[in-house]
Amino acid sequence: MAVFSIVLLYGPLIVMAFFSFNESRSVTLFTGFSWTWYQQAAGNERVQEAALLSLQIALVATIVATTVATMAGLATTRTKSFKALPVVYAIINQPLMVPEIVTAVGTLVFFGIIKQVTGVYGLGYLMLAHIVFCIPFAYMPIRARLEDMDLTYEHAAADLYATPWLAFKRVTFPLMLPGILAGAMLSFVISLDDVIISLLVAGPGETTLPIWMIGQLRRGLTPEVNAISTVLLGVTVLVVSLVFLLTIRKR
Amino acid sequence: MTPSKTDSSVDGSVAIEAINITKIFGSGADEVRALDDVSVTIRENEFFTLLGPSGCGKTTLLRLIAGFEHPTAGQILLSGSAIGHLPPFQRPVNTVFQNYALFPHMTVAQNIAFGLEMQGKPRAEIDDTVKQMLLLVRMQALAERQTSQLSGGQQQRVALARALAPRPNVLLLDEPLSALDLKLRKEMQIELKRLQHETGITFIFVTHDQEEALTMSDRVAVMNEGKIRQIGTPREIYDHPGERFVAHFIGETNFVEGELISANGSTGQVRLTSGAEVPASLPAERVAPGRVSLVIRPEHAELTENPDAGVFQGQIDNVVYFGTDTHYYLHLDDGTPFMVRLQNQRDEVSTFARGSRAGVTVKGNAAQVLLD
Numbered sequence A: 001m002a003v004f005s006i007v008l009l010y011g012p013l014i015v016m017a018f019f020s021f022n023e024s025r026s027v028t029l030f031t032g033f034s035w036t037w038y039q040q041a042a043g044n045e046r047v048q049e050a051a052l053l054s055l056q057i058a059l060v061a062t063i064v065a066t067t068v069a070t071m072a073g074l075a076t077t078r079t080k081s082f083k084a085l086p087v088v089y090a091i092i093n094q095p096l097m098v099p100e101i102v103t104a105v106g107t108l109v110f111f112g113i114i115k116q117v118t119g120v121y122g123l124g125y126l127m128l129a130h131i132v133f134c135i136p137f138a139y140m141p142i143r144a145r146l147e148d149m150d151l152t153y154e155h156a157a158a159d160l161y162a163t164p165w166l167a168f169k170r171v172t173f174p175l176m177l178p179g180i181l182a183g184a185m186l187s188f189v190i191s192l193d194d195v196i197i198s199l200l201v202a203g204p205g206e207t208t209l210p211i212w213m214i215g216q217l218r219r220g221l222t223p224e225v226n227a228i229s230t231v232l233l234g235v236t237v238l239v240v241s242l243v244f245l246l247t248i249r250k251r
Numbered sequence B: 001m002t003p004s005k006t007d008s009s010v011d012g013s014v015a016i017e018a019i020n021i022t023k024i025f026g027s028g029a030d031e032v033r034a035l036d037d038v039s040v041t042i043r044e045n046e047f048f049t050l051l052g053p054s055g056c057g058k059t060t061l062l063r064l065i066a067g068f069e070h071p072t073a074g075q076i077l078l079s080g081s082a083i084g085h086l087p088p089f090q091r092p093v094n095t096v097f098q099n100y101a102l103f104p105h106m107t108v109a110q111n112i113a114f115g116l117e118m119q120g121k122p123r124a125e126i127d128d129t130v131k132q133m134l135l136l137v138r139m140q141a142l143a144e145r146q147t148s149q150l151s152g153g154q155q156q157r158v159a160l161a162r163a164l165a166p167r168p169n170v171l172l173l174d175e176p177l178s179a180l181d182l183k184l185r186k187e188m189q190i191e192l193k194r195l196q197h198e199t200g201i202t203f204i205f206v207t208h209d210q211e212e213a214l215t216m217s218d219r220v221a222v223m224n225e226g227k228i229r230q231i232g233t234p235r236e237i238y239d240h241p242g243e244r245f246v247a248h249f250i251g252e253t254n255f256v257e258g259e260l261i262s263a264n265g266s267t268g269q270v271r272l273t274s275g276a277e278v279p280a281s282l283p284a285e286r287v288a289p290g291r292v293s294l295v296i297r298p299e300h301a302e303l304t305e306n307p308d309a310g311v312f313q314g315q316i317d318n319v320v321y322f323g324t325d326t327h328y329y330l331h332l333d334d335g336t337p338f339m340v341r342l343q344n345q346r347d348e349v350s351t352f353a354r355g356s357r358a359g360v361t362v363k364g365n366a367a368q369v370l371l372d
């Protein structure tokens, strides 16, 4: 059963990656190794634009979401605990539980109202949506790291004449950095891979890489999409491995 | 000297003064009174120990002095001035934490330098002081080590060096030796005494180990359930415990009942249940004539071969040989258990055998009347 699951999980990915190196268009018959489809994808202006947009959004979403999540992590683990704490955790983690399509529709409606009232349009909405759904993913490893960190380190710093800011800079921050990096990387791939929310929230011309790929797939499977998917897969595997390395406990 | 609970008669300059400190955690049904009206004065250059069972409030008192907690009532003076409004990083007090809390992302030298850097000392001075501190705790060879690569004893030394480097007025040590094994603990006890002597810094040392408290301290405060039960030199505490808890907590003790028939200053006369009378030391607080409890240390009593002599008579239930001395467990004629400890002489054959009757004498006025 376990073997079956693993085959089902990884089989398609391996087949996809394998055929992205195929010389011919066929996705059933391997005729020879080549980089053709990668070259073609890289040369495609549409792909370039979409990739650039995706990277831009992912970068902004990562930076903002990680900053917010860091502050939320500090607030929920380093300030005097209060009774509402479980509620705060629930609120921060809520987006992880709500079906993404629901969040997407909600966001669409909400942004629609704002657009009508303010008359402001633009890429900002898509970025904001990405920031928001990235926050819980950034928050998880940061909070885990902070909860693992003994408070006495910060007490020791204060005891040794460190002002709250210096204690944060010299002790808390360096110690929580692995958690922050893990959160940032998770945010990055989550934003990069997102389809549903992007599809609904994106304005005209705001074509991210996954949206472009879906558009292509409607016209049939192409090795070009295969190649792009393989690159995305590679990035994801790399990032997830790094996150794993950063969050396994040292000592 | 007579035992006392408050020490108004402190001479020399005062390092720390706690005045009527009460600390309550939680509220309503969850309320915990960690400290209850605690007053204590600690002199400069003193090795002062807070001794008491787990949960009696020792750590809480240290945390109040360091500034991590605020008293519910009362105040703390440092060199005569109130420090209640100062955050921890502005108090010239350093702590050796129970689990050391060495910064895991810094080397030994960086850990020791941390306090000096935060104080804004010039680099040359910091490097100098770090070298001195490494020398002081004999860790020169390991300056560049990561703290995770140190043994428990070495971490202990680094924690000490780190806390001593900024030359605090007062060093707080929260059960610093409890994580070490027995041999290392004995070594570090001597080491701590040496450090205190060489630096001249006031040490406030927390332990639940009565032997450690007696061997290391200039003075000891014995605590129980958030209250200081007695303050004094180790000798005073051991020889003149003021109440049952202190006598029981420190060393081995016999408790006997009697009647105080006369009191004259710090000494009195007590009639025992056997009818014999013994002189006894009285606690500082006045004790009314009448029924009292007495403490007699096992080594302050002797056995007599004549079973009718002495101030008590009883039967020997058990004899336990300890090399340097022998413990005789008796029950007195009124039923009270009583232990006598006699030094062994070479080749001497004891005449006090299990099951035989013996008399008990008490040396001088070794008997101490308790407050409760």
Ligand SMILES: Nc1ncnc2c1ncn2[C@@H]1O[C@H](COP(=O)(O)OP(=O)(O)O)[C@@H](O)[C@H]1O
Pocket (backbone or CB within 6 Å): B025, B026, B032, B033, B034, B052, B053, B054, B055, B056, B057, B058, B059, B060, B061
């Ligand atoms: N932050 C806290 N919240 C609630 N109760 C506490 C807190 N700190 C200490 N206590 C309680 O106060 C009492 C004294 O604790 P502590 O000072 O740590 O004792 P000790 O160090 O002598 O073992 C204990 O009953 C402990 O449970």
Ligand SMILES: [Mg+2]
Pocket (backbone or CB within 6 Å): B055, B058, B059, B060, B174
């Ligand atoms: Mg404690």
